[in-house]
Amino acid sequence: MTTGHDVSFRDVLRSIPTRPSEQPVLSATGAPANPLHLLRSWLEEEADRGTHVPHAFALATVSADGAPQGRTVILKDLDDEALWFASSARSPKGLAISENPVAEAVFYWAETGRQIRVSGPVAPGPREVSDADFMGRHPKARAGVIVGRQGTERPDPDEAGSLLRDALAHVEADPDDVPGHWIAYRLEARSVDVVQLRPASGGERIRYERGDDGWAVVDLWP
Template structure:
């Protein structure tokens, strides 16, 4: 397939074919964890497959981003949790550059969530408890002390809701000390329109 025809073929593929749920910008919580749990539960209720799957981006030794898909283990006020072996590539990358980004994409409901921040290792007890909760077959291939939980402590969490007309909604929570500051592009657009009216 020639490049021009490939580009045309790609452009012709359907996008944003899902249906976005109603979104009340006046009823958003102050904490992004609460909104994330609401959106994830909504994704599961709508039958989104693998709703806990996410793409994790880390930084390689060469300074180039590296990504892979994994499963979210937990989320609470301490951060978004994922796990792997200490001998994995991601573990080596996180040891050298303890920052990451996590992206969830739920096409049937036109929603995505991006989490960015520092990464901290969970306690040995938490890692051991997570390993113990895995199946016997999964535990059998893990060497002692090689299973690790990490938390992304978010500096920013972005909630994206797509729209057919491409007027997508972005809700951004930024950590400022112990508090969150929330902005959204819909309100920003209204404010700018009001200032120029």
């Protein structure tokens, strides 16, 4: 049912500016041959302009029963072929990846009006990369991974606090103990879709597909 409140909220939504500052034109002919080089240079630009957490992205997976699932994670590394992120293999996303080892990453930067989507197969990286990621986390974050299974019900604050304190004491006493379910995942880029919005309206969109001979890129209607 439509109410007056809904109508005014629609007006509020419509009044929010969505257009970015002026940016260079994006085209298949002018774009880097490797789309992950474009992702890297856009991330560097966002970091330079002081964008808050520009390396956070939406990670979409598909559960065992076919349900779409999205959540935000942090980019941990980027090489010429893949994106890296880290999480627990026991989390809903970890379980989804073990059943359906594919994912899509979506980056969006509002000030520059840019979006990059990267999709492809996902696999756990080498154990030493996962261990190094875990060791690089804040001790409290490590304690949280040890004691709290993502996506399961948390006990009351007193009990949760006590479990966390015990886990923190364990982390401090045995800093080399890495839980085997902490994984650095590698999302291999097979398809990359890039959008650049324009200040007034419209914009450009290109799509890269990776074949046996490397990357092919075309212009798309945005």
